[in-house]
Amino acid sequence: MTQLTQINAQELQKNLFDSYEQFQEKAITKRRFGHATLVNLLEKLKSNPLFDVQIAEKSTEGRAIYQVKVGNGPIKVLLWSQMHGNEATATMALMDIFNFLGKDTPAYSDFKKTLLERCTFYVVPMLNPDGAEAWSRYTALGIDMNRDALALQTPEGRLLKKLVKTLKPDFGFNLHDKDRRYSAGQTGNLATMSFLATAYNEAQEVNDVRKKAMQVIVQMNRGLQQYLPNCVGKWPSDFEPRAFGDNIQKWGTSLILIESGGFKNDPEKQYIRKLNYISILSALNAVATKSYVNETTETYDALPVNEKAIFDLIIRNVTIQKGKVSYVADIAINRGEEPVSGDDDFVNTSTVEEIGDMSVFFGTDEIDGKGLTIQAKKEISLGMKADFTLLKNDEVKYVIKNGVIQ
Structure with missing residues (x-):
């Protein structure tokens, strides 16, 4: 043979x-x-x-x-x-x-x-x-x-x-x-x-x-x-x-x-x-x-x-405002899908999964947020939809819409 x-x-x-x-x-x-x-x-x-x-x-x-x-x-x-x-x-x-x-x-x-x-x-x-x-x-x-x-x-x-x-x-x-x-x-x-x-x-x-x-x-x-x-x-x-x-x-x-x-x-x-x-x-x-x-x-x-070492998006060293407190942390975001009933399709979703030290994890996409401030319609919290902007000196540097970098 x-x-x-x-x-x-x-x-x-x-x-x-x-x-x-x-x-x-x-x-x-x-x-x-x-x-x-x-x-x-x-x-x-x-x-x-x-x-x-x-x-x-x-x-x-x-x-x-x-x-x-x-x-x-x-x-x-x-x-x-x-x-x-x-x-x-x-x-x-x-x-x-x-x-x-x-x-x-x-x-x-x-x-x-x-x-x-x-x-x-x-x-x-x-x-x-x-x-x-x-x-x-x-x-x-x-x-x-x-x-x-x-x-x-x-x-x-x-x-x-x-x-x-x-x-x-x-x-x-x-x-x-x-x-x-x-x-x-x-x-x-x-x-x-x-x-x-x-x-x-x-x-x-x-x-x-x-x-x-x-x-x-x-x-x-x-x-x-x-x-x-x-x-x-x-x-x-x-x-x-x-x-x-x-x-x-x-x-x-x-x-x-x-x-x-x-x-x-x-x-x-x-x-x-x-x-x-x-x-x-x-x-x-x-x-x-x-x-x-x-x-x-x-x-x-x-x-x-x-x-399980990877998130869809990690923003590193970004400044976050929580009430009167300002601090620097990483934000890990995952994107998801919800099936549409009766249709062979999905609705895209996103979730803030982690806030803190993500140094031992990796992002499929990553943003170096050093010197940037995160701005959203409401305070950043776990489980929220990932819709926000990243600012530097009040100028928009990145727009994140439903967990995707625009």
Whole structure:
């Protein structure tokens, strides 16, 4: 069996990155989209004989949960996204991957042949369609299905357990989003993407099953460093006995968790979607060619663990007036989103999160407020909306509107 070298694996990611727009699913342009959009795309996919598209289960509220099968090789790979309904970045990337596999592109014919002859892929995009429709982490029962691996109280959880037990996949990919403000270690670098080979016991031991997941992650990270230098993290590996990822690793499938975080000026996560696309395809290449076997777990261990070290905006050393008291402090601000009921959209929000010494934290955006005075319609306080101006000698230097520098 021909194995790609590390250099060729990186070249593959670069080629995938450069040609991405050919395969990007144009029907999805923002991360909040409904179940109907997904259904339309998957129903169209049925016209391509390469794909076997089936309804695998119905959700609590009766929505179809689809499974897509592609390939006919001996290595079985199970991928699922949106077990948390409001985590849609990887679902977008999976639609792009379907386009990649389904299009006749001579430049990638050998690569696709390798994937589809050596692997069989089982994909469940939008495992929690009720949560996706409500833009909620939880299922319609109010249960976090990623804590339902033992009790199996949800139809979505029962489906995932059934797929793992009947298919017995060699590899699994558990695709998530996380808070965009996680950092790669205690740094100011956003952990735009993070990985984890989930623990299968409290001792966090490494057996052959978990080791393979670590080795694949090493290859994924190496390629991503071209586009995210020092911005790839590792999710904390604490064992959670109710979680699917931890149990699936215990049940014998090499489980890779992918968490999509934040990237500056990418609110709809379209750049992160692209990075998911190249990362997942490069991982599938590593699985198909077994090029991961020479990787060391030490490289995996060296990945920085996710920390909460970043705010959206920090104004440092600004003068604040509180009644008759004037003092100098830092102000940390976070921006948020409130979903619009009945619409695939958000209302932007902002909050003053901290006032004081923020010297051990970082801002995605920062302002040096030394010599500046903050002015607002009411006194600055925790929890208030971030609307104010920064003055120097009564002259406006900065305008902050809803937490954004104007």
